[in-house]
Amino acid sequence: MPTSTHKQNYVDPVGKSVPRIDGRGMVTGQTKYVFDVSFPNMLIGKMIRSPHPHAKIVSIDTSKADALPGVRSIVTAKDTYNIKFGSNEYFFPHTIDQMALEADKVRYVGDEIGAVAAVDEEAADEALRLIDIKYEILPHVVDVEEAMKPDAPMIHESLNNIAVILPVNFGNPERAMKEADYVREDKFYAPAAHQSAMEPHVCVGQWETFTDKVTLWSSSQAPFKCREALAKTLKMDLNDVRVIKLAVGGGFGGKLEMLPMDFAACMLSKKAGGLPVKICYDREEEFLASRRKHGMIYRIKTGVKKDGTIVAMTGEVIADGGAYCSYGPTVLAAAIMRIFMVYKIQHFRMSGYRVYTNTPVSGAMRGFGGVQAGFAIESHMDLLAKALDMDPVEFRLKNITSPNMTTVNKMVLTTNGLKECIEKATTAAEWSKKRGKQKNIKRGIGIGIAADVMGSKMYKSHESAGSIVKVEEDGSVYLFTGAADTGQGSNTALSQIAAHELGVSYSRIKCKSGDTEITPFDTGSFASRVTFISGNATIRAANDAKKQILNVVAEELKMNVDDLDIKAEEVINKTNGSVIMDFDKALELAYSFNYGRQIIGRGSYNPKTTPIDFRTAEGNVSGSYGFEAQIAEVEVDTDTGEVTLLEMWDAHDIGKAINPQSVEGQIEGSLAMGIGYTFLENLHFDKKGRPANGNFANYRLPRSMGIPKMNSILVETNDPEGPFGAKGMGEASLLPTSAAIANAIEDAVGIRMKELPITPDKILKALKDKELDKKSDEKNNS
């Protein structure tokens, strides 16, 4: 683009819905995903998987497969270094429990024993058939409550199948509960689900045989975390392992970790003399052997005063973990401790159990335990309000957290727009006009509220992000970030931030992200952290670049650099607002004969947080916190049990919208995912622990039909720590959706759904039960 057009078209990009920086490639089909990567002589890799849910591996004979023409390499546990990997090394070292390829035992149908690489798919499939593995079958367990029993088959070498017990205790809930006017206990069930990103898990590994370095192209949400696990299991130095992400076709938590396929692609390439090896999951493997959402049984008991004040809460959470721990321990912690961001609670005791079963591995999925917890807690809150004959909004307003408070577990909530979110959502939805007043037409309205972190220390001892802003002599600005855009638009938001801070047009920015050898370190896309943490790093890098340019101008004109700034493509004198020169002129100067200064700004940001101490459950995990209120309006057909979602409202404290259209996109995408989880999605398992509905024909995702009108209401609290006031916001909108809908159903027809998904069958059964209860009440009264 000619330089003059940057100035002509300048608008301050922060707060504007600028088009996505990578959008043109996506709408033309030119964008390359790892799914599209192909190299000359590239081999096709496939995983060798267990057909048994639980068995000892007695012997592996690969000789027939080795002899097959077309097969180039085979790897099994003997090609590993017997090093386990996992994702909670810092907080829960005992949960590092998965081998890159299992040696002695398999723990679910699909468990990885090895992999083959061949010249084509047919040869790879034939090799898989020819590999002879002898097993000693062990008894197995699929049901999570069965797995907790003392006589259950032991899945790992431990005392029992409970991998993590997490007690969270504050105050004296027993004593406090005695002071309550009303106490109730409820049990909820939120099932397993699947991230189901459209691009499957896919990687290409290539070993450089003479330098002993390896490159992995991976569809990853966290290339640097992938590199860490890969280097560990390959027994290599971090910088001998390069992980590159390209465009990523969605992640939603499922692509947050290294998987055995990543290790296998690298090792297969090594054994094949350095030929690149591509492993791409098919959709059934996605459901079987990637990661999934924990199914959770959530028991919750709360005591309240007549005026609605919560005095104490206790409970128990049982999480079905599958065969390995993955992110399970922290998912469990988040499922319990999120409540402190939302409600003021002093007396609390909840115990969490993360339990092994012989089923696919549960890990991170958007919301990180908060979706299951949100359904339970927000449904329970409505039941409490109902018992007190209080409006659910009034009940919540009585108990919510406030700005500038420290929670019982030492989270420091600074800006907190929760009250404003509730007020704005209820006003927009005409709550008081509708609530309880549309029963005659079987319509109802329900609310759910939530809060979320923006970042969480999950990588060793820090969670920093780094950025580099390089300004070239032609005026183009390169932003290098380790952050991994997985579709949420972080490359766009970070580019907007860089342009604003540097004082130039967004059209100048080019963004390179997520290559561990080129871009600065970043822990990755999770915990709604990127805008907040990587955004702050980017401000610092852009500011550093700006200072370097201004230093040249100050030297040349013998001015004080502190008096200078760059605004709207011009170097200005801050003291009187006068224009000194165009940005392009300043750059010409910087790269002139006399100066020849390369402009390379750098920035690093690590939020001022303290990690949770899991002995006390105390810690301020996030640099700021985001809040939200959501309302659903439904109509129930009492003949068919069908629920029609009429409209949804979502008011979200996002601090400041860097790109309002992207923010709306995150909210709408979250709501759609929440709608799917509420009505359709239920990943369940057969007797052998295999997904019983592990494909898109049977695992139903929401489609365009049935998506209601969604109203996004952006609440801007301008967080002092956030980049230009912004907070992270990729997950919170998903947390209260199921409860808001369930609460609306109760308002419409007076039935309470405590188990997801909410299906017409369950609605009809509940309506029938309600009718029977009514009749027996009438009988007893007569």
Next chain:
Amino acid sequence: MTTLHINGKKYQLELKGNETLLEVLRNNLGLTGTKTACEESECGTCTVNINGKSVLACITMAAALEGDRITTIEGLSNDDVLHPLQQAFLDKGAVQCGFCIPGFIMSAKALLDKNPEPTREEIDYALDGNLCRCAGYLKIIEAIEEAGKIMKEQQAQN
């Protein structure tokens, strides 16, 4: 030798006969804009247009398409000028990860070429085979409505 007409170009291919159109596009011709998320006709990600109709490339045999007019996402833009659908998807913020987008655009193109002013119901019906996990569909629907308006104006001008 099989001759396929794709995006206005002729391709001569040696086919075994059992290749799907998806495999031929991606593996033989390097037209990787057409993706797949399931390869079993459930996700719509591989949608292309054949003689103006939206068709799933993963379940269509390539050898049977001689003489047919095949259009993929790569055939939509004219040099630097985006097709109104592509432009509207960008303008309305309908694109997130982008992986499903070529399929959505091709489903929408088959609809709008016949009916540039579809109702929400007609759009839902046309998109019923397409899955998106990121965007929640609404901005995609807005983009299709917007593109329809522009296509109608363009038709009126021609």
